[in-house]
Amino acid sequence: MREGDKPTVISKQALQRLPYYIRFLRGLKEQGMRIIAAPAVAAQLGLNEVQVRKDLAAMSNSHGKPKAGFIIAELIENMEEALGYNNSDDAVLVGVGSLGRALLGYGGFAECGLNMVAAFDADPALTGGRICGKPVFPMSKLNDICSRMNIHIGVITVPAAAAQAVCDELVKAGVLAIWNFAPTHLTVPPDILVQSENMAASLALLSNHLRQRLREENL
Amino acid sequence: MREGDKPTVISKQALQRLPYYIRFLRGLKEQGMRIIAAPAVAAQLGLNEVQVRKDLAAMSNSHGKPKAGFIIAELIENMEEALGYNNSDDAVLVGVGSLGRALLGYGGFAECGLNMVAAFDADPALTGGRICGKPVFPMSKLNDICSRMNIHIGVITVPAAAAQAVCDELVKAGVLAIWNFAPTHLTVPPDILVQSENMAASLALLSNHLRQRLREENL
Incomplete structure (x- = not known):
C-alpha cells in the first residue's frame, strides 16, 4: 500500500478469497505469465465473474482497466500485503493432542505468515519437551511467555469443556x-476476534446431504 | 422422525448449529435436567433467541409450546437423528501427511457418526501399514475398495495441486x-457435495484483524 493512502477496506468474504487468488496467481507467474483477465480467474476458481473483477480491481494499483487485464505480479504483491504474509505473526497453541x-x-x-513459536498443555506428562521443534510449556507459563514475546494470536486445540478457560487466559x-478448533462457543470482549473451525458443523452438512441423496436413490 | 412424516427441511445454517445444541443439551441431561427454555439455550451458546426458539421447535415433537419449555431428551434424540449420528457413515481419507x-x-x-475405515496415499513408502489402526492403501486400490465397501464420504488431505485429481477419483x-482440507477449489458434478475446511481463509481473517487492531493502537 502506498504511504499516506487510506487503507482499502476489504469485506470479510473478499479477504477469505485472497489466499485462493494468491495460490492461483503464483502458479501463473511461475509459468511466465504477466497479465490475466478476470474471467479466466473466475472460470478457474469457480467464482462469479463480477465478484472476481471487483476483488482484483481492489488489489490492483491502477484499480483495473477493464479491457487491459491485471498485472499478475502487482496483484500478488498487494494481496500478500493485505493478508500480512510479509510480516509474520507469532502465535501460540494451547492443547497438544492429536490435532x-x-x-x-x-x-x-x-x-x-503464521509462525507458531510455542505450545502449552495442562498435562504435565506432555510439557517440558518439544513437538515438531516447538517447545511445550505448562499452562502456568502462558501469561508470562505471551506477554514477554508480545504474542497476538492464540490457537485453541483443547477439548470443548476446557476451551473457555483457555480463551480467557489467552485474552x-x-x-x-x-x-x-474446540467445538464450542467462546465468549470474548468486543475487540477480540474469534475464528472458529467448526468441524462438527461441517460433518453435519456432509451427513445430512448423504442421507438426502440415499433417500432419493431408494425412492 | 415419525414414520410417514414428510422429512423436515432444515436450513444449512440450522444444521450447522445442531452439534452445538446437542453437546450443550447432553450436558444438561447428565446433570438431571428434563426441560429447557429457548432463552437459556440462547444465552449459553451466544445465539439469537428467536433463532434458537425456531431451531428447537423444529426439533421438538410437539413443535414447541412456547411457555412450557422443551423436553431435553426429545430434542437430543431428534437432533441426533437429523444429523445421522445413529447410523454411522463410513468414510475414506486420501493423503496421510500430518493433517x-x-x-x-x-x-x-x-x-x-463418521467412521474412517481406510486411508490412501500416492507415496508407496506410506502405504501397506496401518495408521491409528486404519489400513493405508495405494491409490490404485481406491476405486475397488470404495465400490466394494459402498463408501459415500471421502476426506481429502492431499496438497492443493493433487486435490482435483483425487476428488475426481473419489467421485x-x-x-x-x-x-x-486442501486449500483449493474443487469442481464436482451438481449432485455431489463438497464441504471445504478453509484454513488459509481463516488465517486471512485473523491476520487482517490483527493488523487493524495494531494499527489502531499505534495511532
Whole structure:
C-alpha cells in the first residue's frame, strides 16, 4: 500500500478469497505469465465473474482497466500485503493432542505468515519437551511467555469443556485474535476476534446431504 | 422422525448449529435436567433467541409450546437423528501427511457418526501399514475398495495441486460427499457435495484483524 493512502477496506468474504487468488496467481507467474483477465480467474476458481473483477480491481494499483487485464505480479504483491504474509505473526497453541500436534507440524502456515513459536498443555506428562521443534510449556507459563514475546494470536486445540478457560487466559495475556478448533462457543470482549473451525458443523452438512441423496436413490 | 412424516427441511445454517445444541443439551441431561427454555439455550451458546426458539421447535415433537419449555431428551434424540449420528457413515481419507494422520487419530468423529475405515496415499513408502489402526492403501486400490465397501464420504488431505485429481477419483468410485482440507477449489458434478475446511481463509481473517487492531493502537 502506498504511504499516506487510506487503507482499502476489504469485506470479510473478499479477504477469505485472497489466499485462493494468491495460490492461483503464483502458479501463473511461475509459468511466465504477466497479465490475466478476470474471467479466466473466475472460470478457474469457480467464482462469479463480477465478484472476481471487483476483488482484483481492489488489489490492483491502477484499480483495473477493464479491457487491459491485471498485472499478475502487482496483484500478488498487494494481496500478500493485505493478508500480512510479509510480516509474520507469532502465535501460540494451547492443547497438544492429536490435532494440536498436527497443526504444530503443518508447514503450510509459515507461507501464510503464521509462525507458531510455542505450545502449552495442562498435562504435565506432555510439557517440558518439544513437538515438531516447538517447545511445550505448562499452562502456568502462558501469561508470562505471551506477554514477554508480545504474542497476538492464540490457537485453541483443547477439548470443548476446557476451551473457555483457555480463551480467557489467552485474552488476559494480550492475545487479540483466537483461532478456535474446540467445538464450542467462546465468549470474548468486543475487540477480540474469534475464528472458529467448526468441524462438527461441517460433518453435519456432509451427513445430512448423504442421507438426502440415499433417500432419493431408494425412492 | 415419525414414520410417514414428510422429512423436515432444515436450513444449512440450522444444521450447522445442531452439534452445538446437542453437546450443550447432553450436558444438561447428565446433570438431571428434563426441560429447557429457548432463552437459556440462547444465552449459553451466544445465539439469537428467536433463532434458537425456531431451531428447537423444529426439533421438538410437539413443535414447541412456547411457555412450557422443551423436553431435553426429545430434542437430543431428534437432533441426533437429523444429523445421522445413529447410523454411522463410513468414510475414506486420501493423503496421510500430518493433517491426514491427525484426522485418522481423532476420536471425536466417531461420536458424530463418521467412521474412517481406510486411508490412501500416492507415496508407496506410506502405504501397506496401518495408521491409528486404519489400513493405508495405494491409490490404485481406491476405486475397488470404495465400490466394494459402498463408501459415500471421502476426506481429502492431499496438497492443493493433487486435490482435483483425487476428488475426481473419489467421485468415480461412488463417493457422494467430499470433505476437502486442501486449500483449493474443487469442481464436482451438481449432485455431489463438497464441504471445504478453509484454513488459509481463516488465517486471512485473523491476520487482517490483527493488523487493524495494531494499527489502531499505534495511532
